[in-house]
Amino acid sequence: MSAALVVPRSPALGEAMVDIRPAVPGDLPGITALVNEQARRGNLLPRSAQAIANSLADWLVATAGGEVVGCVSLLRYTSGLAEVRSLAVRDEVQGQGVGGRLVRALMAEARRRRTPTLFALTRAVRFFERCGFRVADKSLFPEKVWLDCRRCPVRQRCDETTVVLHLFREEATNDAKKLR
Numbered sequence: 287m288s289a290a291l292v293v294p295r296s297p298a299l300g301e302a303m304v305d306i307r308p309a310v311p312g313d314l315p316g317i318t319a320l321v322n323e324q325a326r327r328g329n330l331l332p333r334s335a336q337a338i339a340n341s342l343a344d345w346l347v348a349t350a351g352g353e354v355v356g357c358v359s360l361l362r363y364t365s366g367l368a369e370v371r372s373l374a375v376r377d378e379v380q381g382q383g384v385g386g387r388l389v390r391a392l393m394a395e396a397r398r399r400r401t402p403t404l405f406a407l408t409r410a411v412r413f414f415e416r417c418g419f420r421v422a423d424k425s426l427f428p429e430k431v432w433l434d435c436r437r438c439p440v441r442q443r444c445d446e447t448t449v450v451l452h453l454f455r456e457e458a459t460n461d462a463k464k465l466r
């Protein structure tokens with residue numbers, strides 16, 4: 287991945303030039319590098335290329351100039367619950383709406399899969415609140431604790447906040463607003 291990717295800082299121009307789409311096998315090196323760079327910084331859990339390849343159908347990428355500049359995955363726990371996982375945007379394009387677009391695209395995918403509830407564990411609470419999520423108690427998501435938290439090296443001093451979004455409740459509220 288080149289370090290010299292130039293993407294305009296203007297949100298409008300940035301939106302036009304950054305494409306959001308389902309991941310394909312050619313995106314694997316870019317996704318792996320992006321996620322693991324953020325893991326090195328302590329922002330995400332590391333993911334192996336093999337683990338990403340095995341779950342590729344659950345990943346979305348943001349691309350610019352043919353390179354992966356953002357990614358996110360949808361991890362299904364049950365038919366009713368999925369996690370927004372491994373959300374990352376390359377430093378050069380942060381603050382231009384790419385992260386928000388990735389989360390909204392993932393919300394659309396979760397709706398398509400009829401998954402009603404999304405959650406995330408994050409330090410970017412304000413970012414998620416702006417996407418419609420609300421802060422929730424982690425104890426509401428024992429599935430996450432069982433899968434990841436018990437293996438996490440910083441579980442005793444976790445500073446992440448759980449955020450949740452009920453997709454169809456939001457849809458119902460929006461429909462109600464439209465009818466007023």
Ligand SMILES: CC(C)(COP(=O)(O)OP(=O)(O)OC[C@H]1O[C@@H](n2cnc3c(N)ncnc32)[C@H](O)[C@@H]1OP(=O)(O)O)[C@@H](O)C(=O)NCCC(=O)NCCS
Nearest residue numbers: 329373374375380381382383384385386408409410412413
């Ligand atoms: C979080 C992240 C994906 C946001 O991507 P982005 O493309 O910059 O997001 P957008 O441009 O859509 O939104 C930017 C807004 O989110 C806010 N935001 C970004 N990171 C934040 C953080 N760690 N905490 C709180 N708010 C944050 C910005 O302050 C900005 O708000 P503003 O418009 O009021 O200034 C990106 O900062 C990132 O990759 N961070 C490192 C990995 C990470 O923490 N992932 C989340 C783990 S669940």
